[in-house]
Amino acid sequence: xxxxxxxVTNDEVRRLxxxxxxxxxxxxxxxxxxxxxxxxxxxxxxxxxxxxxVTAIGALFGVSFLNHVVxxxxxxxxxxxxxxxxxxVRVADGTRPGPLRVVRRWLTGFVWAIIVVPISIASDSDVxxxxxxxxxxVRx
Numbered sequence: 296x297x298x299x300x301x302x303v304t305n306d307e308v309r310r311l312x313x314x315x316x317x318x319x320x321x322x323x324x325x326x327x328x329x330x331x332x333x334x335x336x337x338x339x340x341x342x343x344x345x346x347x348x349v350t351a352i353g354a355l356f357g358v359s360f361l362n363h364v365v366x367x368x369x370x371x372x373x374x375x376x377x378x379x380x381x382x383x384v385r386v387a388d389g390t391r392p393g394p395l396r397v398v399r400r401w402l403t404g405f406v407w408a409i410i411v412v413p414i415s416i417a418s419d420s421d422v423x424x425x426x427x428x429x430x431x432x433v434r435x
Contacts, residue, residue, distance in 0.1 A: 309379040310432060316375030317362055325355030363401045368394045372435070380435045392430050400428035 329351025330340050341347060362373045371382040371391060383400075385392050392400075 306432075306434075309381055309434075313373070313375035313379040313381055313432075316378055317359075317373050320362060320374055321355050321359040324358040325351045325353075328354030360401065363404070364394065364397050367397050368392075376432070381432045382435050383430050384433055386429050386431045389433075396428060396430060400430050403428055 329342075329347045332350030332354075333342070333344050333347025334340050367373050367376075367383055370377065371384065376382060383392060383397070384390065385396070
């Protein structure tokens with residue numbers, strides 16, 4: 296039996312690229328903040344110190360919130376979406392989403408990333424999060 300791999304569309308590449316850019320931004324800002332907040336008085340960085348990780352994780356969530364909620368509420372897109380030419384609209388009517396709906400999408404995105412993505416990868420599933428929280432990504 297000759298099974299062909301699924302075809303990847305440009306929209307899927309855009310979505311994935313946008314997610315990677317946003318994750319890279321949040322992770323690196325978190326690590327940079329952890330390095331600054333966890334620095335020893337003499338200038339050394341100790342990654343085993345709890346204050347490094349508290350600062351890093353706090354900054355990661357803060358940058359993620361600013362990027363995915365505040366920036367998306369203002370401009371309809373996060374940094375990654377802006378770079379890949381995507382924007383977020385309501386499924387029902389294609390209008391601007393309200394801040395509460397964007398917050399809900401941000402929060403449920405963590406559940407998606409922590410629970411659904413690993414299960415999807417492990418089971419070779421092609422589950423898609425299109426129309427997550429009543430919102431849809433469209434090309435700008």
